[in-house]
Amino acid sequence: MRPAVLFGLWLRQVKRYLRSRARIIGSLGQPLLFLVALGFGLGAVFRRAGQGDYLKFLAPGVMAMSILFTAIFSGVEIIWDRQFGFLKEMLVAPVPRLAIMFGRTLGGATVATVQGLIVFIIALFFGFRPTHLPRLPWALLIMLLISLLFTALGTAIASVVEDFQGFQLIMNLLVMPLFFFSGAIYPLQGLPRALVIITKANPLSYGVDALRTSFGSATEFGMTLDIAVLAGVTLLLLIAGAALFNRIEA
Amino acid sequence: MMADNEPIIEVRNVVKRFGDFAAVNDISFDVPRGEIFAFLGPNGAGKTTTIRMLTTLLRPTSGSIRVAGHDPAHDQEGVRRSIGIVFQDPSLDDELTAWENLELHGVLYGVARTLRRQRIDQLLTLVDLANRRDDLVKQFSGGMKRRLEIARGLLHHPKVLFLDEPTIGLDPQTRNHLWSYVTRLNQDEDVTVFLTTHYMEEADRVARRIAIIDHGKIIAVGSAAELKEQTKTQSLEDAFITLTGSTIREEEASPVDIMRQHARAWRRRR
Numbered sequence: 001m002r003p004a005v006l007f008g009l010w011l012r013q014v015k016r017y018l019r020s021r022a023r024i025i026g027s028l029g030q031p032l033l034f035l036v037a038l039g040f041g042l043g044a045v046f047r048r049a050g051q052g053d054y055l056k057f058l059a060p061g062v063m064a065m066s067i068l069f070t071a072i073f074s075g076v077e078i079i080w081d082r083q084f085g086f087l088k089e090m091l092v093a094p095v096p097r098l099a100i101m102f103g104r105t106l107g108g109a110t111v112a113t114v115q116g117l118i119v120f121i122i123a124l125f126f127g128f129r130p131t132h133l134p135r136l137p138w139a140l141l142i143m144l145l146i147s148l149l150f151t152a153l154g155t156a157i158a159s160v161v162e163d164f165q166g167f168q169l170i171m172n173l174l175v176m177p178l179f180f181f182s183g184a185i186y187p188l189q190g191l192p193r194a195l196v197i198i199t200k201a202n203p204l205s206y207g208v209d210a211l212r213t214s215f216g217s218a219t220e221f222g223m224t225l226d227i228a229v230l231a232g233v234t235l236l237l238l239i240a241g242a243a244l245f246n247r248i249e250a
Numbered sequence: 251m252m253a254d255n256e257p258i259i260e261v262r263n264v265v266k267r268f269g270d271f272a273a274v275n276d277i278s279f280d281v282p283r284g285e286i287f288a289f290l291g292p293n294g295a296g297k298t299t300t301i302r303m304l305t306t307l308l309r310p311t312s313g314s315i316r317v318a319g320h321d322p323a324h325d326q327e328g329v330r331r332s333i334g335i336v337f338q339d340p341s342l343d344d345e346l347t348a349w350e351n352l353e354l355h356g357v358l359y360g361v362a363r364t365l366r367r368q369r370i371d372q373l374l375t376l377v378d379l380a381n382r383r384d385d386l387v388k389q390f391s392g393g394m395k396r397r398l399e400i401a402r403g404l405l406h407h408p409k410v411l412f413l414d415e416p417t418i419g420l421d422p423q424t425r426n427h428l429w430s431y432v433t434r435l436n437q438d439e440d441v442t443v444f445l446t447t448h449y450m451e452e453a454d455r456v457a458r459r460i461a462i463i464d465h466g467k468i469i470a471v472g473s474a475a476e477l478k479e480q481t482k483t484q485s486l487e488d489a490f491i492t493l494t495g496s497t498i499r500e501e502e503a504s505p506v507d508i509m510r511q512h513a514r515a516w517r518r519r520r
Binding site: 002004005008009012016019020084085086087088089090091093094095096 | 305306307327330331333335337339340341342343344345346350353354355357358359360386402
């Protein structure tokens, strides 16, 4: 696997992101809406329920959401590559498919992490304050892990799904549930049993928890378990994604 | 490694089925090294399916293929290193510039940096895009994209160059340039050329040998002169029509075409 190939494909993803202003602005609108509408809208109720500062609780969840959407979208972009024909150019290149998938995934994950950092900065403007500064570097690592995990998931899905209907289906049946059942917007304590099972099976729950922990909030699952789950699932998805990507015929 | 007198493309009893439909039905042919070989046929005859199998994008249902001494079914990388392709459909990244598309291609094919940059400059001049090198491809016309794709297919100096209807949408001047360049490349660099086209006069002019495929089977192989003689016709076009009949073929929309239609609808909705 030549590093130049990985770098070339990584650079392509990053350039595409930087050039799509509409996408950057559009993808910031949603987190902004969540921070304002939910952050201020539910803040009073949250405080009265004895849970403290809602913005502090919500902000890491919204960062995770932003990363989730960007990462899945980056992975699923292969559908676009297929549609515009560029996928063929990559598939006939004398490069192992694994390298193609890996380079793309790294690029997509970089973009998603940047997106998460931008939401972090926006949240600062709304009054979000990390309370445990020494743990802050962990936040970056966690963002990267979440990004890698969901870019790999997106890639795996796009290797199987070939058209836009399929893409819409993914957004509605997979991405939204991943977000809403992750503890990004509400605490995971005292939930009905069914929800407990679903949220515990959702890898994003561990990402949100780890992110929250690294900003200084109390942890739900423990940082070790969080990172173990994130890293484990990421590895599994990369392997599965590589196998699926390998089977593509153009 | 292959011997010098061994054909550079060897196809034996190749069949490709999609469900019940045999798109390619038991074809065999050889292309000697250094030849310009034209593969002609009406729409849906099996040309593109054959190219896809030769270029490792599709696996044959049965039969065997060797390209530059490698078997596309088992040694895909070996084949891929030896070939260049200009696809029938666009395959550029619209969000990158002309130069960036070529640069990424050079990186993927492992062309060393200095050589790569040098060739990119030459090729951009050749296809008359040097002054547009830093423009995004999405701003290009159809003809400009075509020219860029051709430059890209040549960048790594392949042993075999596949051109799948490369001149569609090009004006006569550009077509002329393209074929002179391909002929020169074939002579100077000993690049074998495998091409498909609907323009019979192009095949007549550049190809040393021509195979005509219809309904997934090869129905005639030979030089343009031989085909004309065989069918007692004056032009290759007449020979082609005599061999394949004059009914118009409808090509079914491929999954990619269907997807493009959805994409257009989807963009409009946004």
